[in-house]
Amino acid sequence: MIPLRPLDVGDVLGGTFAAFGRHWKPLVGVAAVVHAAALLLVGGAAALAFWGNVDTFDALERADRNGTAVASHVTSLAVSFGLVAVLGAVCLLFATATTQAASAVALQEAVLGRPTTFRAVWRRAVRRVPAVAGALLLPALAAAVLTVLLMIGYVGLMMAVVEDVGGDAANWLAAVGLLGGLLLVPVVVWLWVRFAFAPAVAVFESAGAMQALRRSARLVRGSWWRIFGISLLVYAMAWMASWLIQIPFSLLGMFSLVPSMAVAPDTGEEMSLVQMVLAVGGYVLIVLVGSFVSQIVVIFFPQLATGLLYVDQRIRREHLAPALAEAAYGPPPPPRH
Template sequence: MNDSPGWATPGSSPSDDRSGRDGQGSQGSGSEGAGGTQPPAQPSDDPRWSAAQPPPGQWSNPGTEAPAPTQAPQPQQGPGWGSPGQQPGAQGGPPYGSPYGGQYGNQYGPYGHPGAPWGPPAAAKPGVIPLRPLGLGEILDGAVSTMRSHWRSVLPITLFVAVIVQVFGTLVQKYVMADLETYPGRGSAIDLSAGDVAGYVALTGATYLVQILGTILATAMLTMVFSRAVLGQPSSVAGAWRESRSQLPRLIGLTLLVGLALIAAAAVLVVPAILLESVGLAFLTLLVVAPIVVWLGVALSLSSPALMLEKSTVFKAIARSWKLVKGSWWRIFGITLLTGIITGIITGIIYYPLSMIGIFGFGNGLDSVMDGSASQSWGFLIFGGVALIIAQTITMPIQAGVTVLLYVDQRIRREALDLDLARAAGVDTATDPHPGAAPGHGG
């Protein structure tokens, strides 16, 4: 998205101006994201607004003849707030469709828009999300909608990464870890040795390294797919690779740096308990370490999309994430936690039935489970690996999509990114203050 306006860091600091209005983010940012700038104090001075607004004093009640062709269109009339049979506006109240309210309001009114009396104002939706501050349901729906509408790009990326990771892990578990004495199998006692421990740690580290690198690759490419989905633009695997490959080294460095920071934060508190060999102190430090690690993880959770979409450096991306999350930590934590629970449930639903089929259909059943040999049977490894490939193919884009959309949502709330995105998507916010779906763009 380097060629598309809107993703770069703003030259000024608009987030400082709007960050204190999170409590009003749904209305304030929504009206800005949907409607562009407010009309000038004197509409006649601006030809764009003088052509769209009626002359002063010519607003009329419904049922009367329209005063001029330039008058704003009135929404369909409906029952009023007054007594039955009373004409709207008969008691001096605002008529239906006035720019300042009424029962149903209109696109200029503060209470809603046509078709949704108490909902947020109409907003441009060139892609998978409306360009205004997002709710939880809209973020999750945007992630799923991108998977559905851009599956030709999403599916090959996640499937390729999931297959590589699971094939490597399955081969290591079958042919390498079973030969290590530190690997509990067949009910035998574990005879610890320095060589076995070192081998086990090295292989485990290699497995996790492959998984981390695969996740980084998928995250980088999916970020580009989701950024185009927000604008309603088509995407391809080749295009996502071209746009993301220049930032891949930095994303790897960012991931390693954040991981080391979390490990260091935990080690500083855990090492004293290990040295003193105190179970009570270890439990106490665990209660302290867990909140710190979670807090840092959420504070840095938006650094990856900031790095990829703003083409920034590692430390600038960390600073951007810290700034965007500030003041919204609990909201981002809750959405991230809920996403993790949803993806965990999906993984469990897919994995456990297939792995049980592998154990009982192609293994030794409960006996292999009891003596520990089930984890080495081909039935368990193959069916479990296939289950994890399917689960990761589904859950990986959901997690990546929620992270990207959280980043977009925070920038809309703090920096009016919706205006830049609307212009990039071809929506003319100057002449169409409250557009619906932009023509020519699909979600």
């Protein structure tokens, strides 16, 4: 799939397309399963939180009409939906870890020229999810701190400038949040590149989370700017492709609403419930399909490209090419049970 020599940008891009073209079925299957499971779990938790706080919502509505505040009810809602948010973050972490592990598994087989199946990718990926999730935790925490700071700064800015409330406290919130966030951006980007190879190391080398982080830092050292530039290019291409993919689905979804507009407003006719459900349901379904297809590009192309950069660094520094050739042309390893 790739030349057994140091890779240039064209080799990385071509190898990414080739790897996805060979193994897109198991990759899409893994993504569909883990994200559907995460969506059902978080959606169920949110429904339970809403159902369990129906009386609280009613009490808050009555308090709002009477002009009285009920702090205990606000606290109850904050705790309930805060737990849902935490569950969502955990599910997102493990869904991301699973797709990262699946990408590395598929890439390893693609580099060696071996076919693979959904079952094989799933079994190997699931075994490496804890290590990959641990390796993703540090960059994720840094990104979360950055997001919180920027949100605090935004809220403070809106309070001070738009609403003109809060006084000096709002100004301090805006200053600390925005300045702290801007200062933290380079640190987050540096960590993102420094530990970019950790998921691939966790799968290719069966390493633990901390070992994968240290190994990634060693491989990136001295090539930070090259890896950053290629990664940024791949992410930009993936987001552009995702946007272009969504356009025809959005147009098709708009056309699906045309039958519901056939009822002339001056005739006094009303759209039936069946027509409304079919029109809106068709539009939502088409848009969701387009969003899923576009997200597949955003999820897997950068991960496969990062995995190829990991292979490239090992070819450059550790002379991995002879070992790859031997593994590719030798007998495949026995399956793990």
